Amino acid sequence: MTAFNSVSVLTLIRGRQAHFDHLIAGLRAQVSQPDELVVAYMQPDPPDYPDDLTFSVRCVRVDGDPLPLAKARNSAAKAAEGDVLAFLDVDCIADTQFVRRAREACAADARQVFLPEVRYLPAQQGSWMTDAEVPDYEKLKAHGERHPAKPNLEDCSIAPIDDFGELWGLSFILSRGTWKDAGGMDEAYIGYGAEETDFAERLRASGAQLYWLGGTICFHQHHTVCKPPLQHFDTIVRNARTFHDRWGRWCMDYWLDDFARRGLVRRSGDELQVLRRPSRSEVEASEQPPHVRFS
Structure with missing residues (x-):
């Protein structure tokens, strides 16, 4: 010890x-x-x-x-x-x-x-x-x-x-x-x-x-939850690319997949392409009601 x-x-x-x-x-x-x-x-x-x-x-x-x-x-x-x-x-x-x-x-x-x-x-x-x-x-x-x-x-x-x-x-x-x-x-x-x-x-x-x-x-302690966190779209994409450069694989797959389903990004192999940024209304709609505690 x-x-x-x-x-x-x-x-x-x-x-x-x-x-x-x-x-x-x-x-x-x-x-x-x-x-x-x-x-x-x-x-x-x-x-x-x-x-x-x-x-x-x-x-x-x-x-x-x-x-x-x-x-x-x-x-x-x-x-x-x-x-x-x-x-x-x-x-x-x-x-x-x-x-x-x-x-x-x-x-x-x-x-x-x-x-x-x-x-x-x-x-x-x-x-x-x-x-x-x-x-x-x-x-x-x-x-x-x-x-x-x-x-x-x-x-x-x-x-x-x-x-x-x-x-x-x-x-x-x-x-x-x-x-x-x-x-x-x-x-x-x-x-x-x-x-x-x-x-x-x-x-x-x-x-x-x-x-x-x-x-x-x-x-x-509770604070507003966003699913997915579209308010952090730019930094999530940037940091996902940085992580891939460091380790040769993707992280935050659940968020990136959600972004892809919304037509925001396309991920193929080693490439992550931004198709469009989320609109203000999409960001606002991602905010969850008070009873949601976690993502």
């Missing part, structure tokens, strides 16, 4: 101050506090946060448009000082065991990458906080829904993952050394899509392995 004592929680933000407030509340409720929260902010000013936290907050500005997600994660990792890097989406409220499980998992095997369970919350059903301004975990558990494509981890400590495509940005945990061995994220990916899948391939190439991590849940 390796001695891993310090944990940095890392998050990215553009807007979503209310969601960030809830993320902070979740970290304050941890049975084992993080050593720091590193915030890569992709907006003019850093987000607001309380001045009485028991852990430090380090804010790093990341410029760029569209969303420079890969660059922001690299910037957060570079600024972090912890032995363990626990990436947590700004929309997530971690349960009280998140930091403890992150520390334990990396101490048990510092070469691996761990994916906690995520449960999706519905559009706001009142406040997710108690009157004492701490997360109402009973309510969160009652309303959180597991993605149907993800396993039930209630009776699981850790379990290996064969498909590296399971890596997702909502939450993943790894040691600083594993992050460095993989080389961080490729900043050629700009905007939405593919940077996580590319990082998974980098992890595979570096010899790391993915594991599901039981014993903790991250509750994803």
Whole structure:
């Protein structure tokens, strides 16, 4: 076992101050506090946060448009000082065991990458906080829904993952050394899509392995879902081409296939041709009603 004592929680933000407030509340409720929260902010000013936290907050500005997600994660990792890097989406409220499980998992095997369970919350059903301004975990558990494509981890400590495509940005945990061995994220990916899948391939190439991590849940706060994400059409196409250039295969096939069915693109072998961009009405029609929690 390796001695891993310090944990940095890392998050990215553009807007979503209310969601960030809830993320902070979740970290304050941890049975084992993080050593720091590193915030890569992709907006003019850093987000607001309380001045009485028991852990430090380090804010790093990341410029760029569209969303420079890969660059922001690299910037957060570079600024972090912890032995363990626990990436947590700004929309997530971690349960009280998140930091403890992150520390334990990396101490048990510092070469691996761990994916906690995520449960999706519905559009706001009142406040997710108690009157004492701490997360109402009973309510969160009652309303959180597991993605149907993800396993039930209630009776699981850790379990290996064969498909590296399971890596997702909502939450993943790894040691600083594993992050460095993989080389961080490729900043050629700009905007939405593919940077996580590319990082998974980098992890595979570096010899790391993915594991599901039981014993903790991250509750994803609701925001509008678009199916498919036509608002990100340009960056998805660009990043899909970049990924193909890197790895000789396509990613985001489900979105590219949907684009093809709509007559937006044509994919043949190594070529991805844009036939037309989606209209404003098509983008608006892709927005799902509030009861839809995930794509």
